[in-house]
Amino acid sequence: MPAPDSDFRRRVADSFARQGAMAHLGAELTLVEPGAVDIRLPFRPEVAQQHGFFHGGVVATIGDSAGGYAGYSLMPAGSSVLTVEYKINMVAPAKGEALVARGKVVKAGRTLTVCTVEVFALD
Numbered sequence: 001m002p003a004p005d006s007d008f009r010r011r012v013a014d015s016f017a018r019q020g021a022m023a024h025l026g027a028e029l030t031l032v033e034p035g036a037v038d039i040r041l042p043f044r045p046e047v048a049q050q051h052g053f054f055h056g057g058v059v060a061t062i063g064d065s066a067g068g069y070a071g072y073s074l075m076p077a078g079s080s081v082l083t084v085e086y087k088i089n090m091v092a093p094a095k096g097e098a099l100v101a102r103g104k105v106v107k108a109g110r111t112l113t114v115c116t117v118e119v120f121a122l123d
Contacts (some may be wrong), residue, residue: 001105003034005077012037012069015081019065027062029069035105037069042098054094054121057103063088066103071113073117084112092107096121 005011009032016022016029025082025100031038037104039062041047041054049055064083072081 001074001108003074004023005075005076006101007035007077008032008034008073012073012079015072016065016069018036019063022065025061027057027065030100031102032069032073035070035074035108037066037073039066039069039101040098040101041101051093052095054099056090056094059094059099059119060088062087062099062101063103063119066101066119067115067117068103069082070105070115070117071108074113074122086117094119094121098122 012032013029025041027039027041030038031041041062047054047058049103064086068083099119101117103115103117106114106116
């Protein structure tokens with residue numbers, strides 16, 4: 001998928017850097033390609049729930065951002081992005097040294113972009 005804005009990597013990185021939630025969690029962008037974004041979050045007690053797994057809300061939060069930025073990477077310069085809906089299915093506890101959220105564009109539309117996101121733990 002070609003990006004309509006040749007400066008999409010800088011635009012995505014600049015927007016990500018303005019997200020207080022991502023900074024607060026300690027998340028970082030590790031991949032920015034046209035229609036694909038990876039976000040990595042190292043484990044630490046502040047992002048865990050009572051059993052020592054990554055908290056489900058944290059899993060969902062970095063997933064939301066990975067999908068949003070995957071879509072944003074294919075938008076023209078001057079655009080902005082907001083999530084309008086998402087669904088999450090958790091199939092196993094997230095336990096490991098880090099989480100990776102991998103967002104990919106399924107269909108880039110004129111007003112809505114559909115993405116899929118997988119969040120997995122690295123152990």
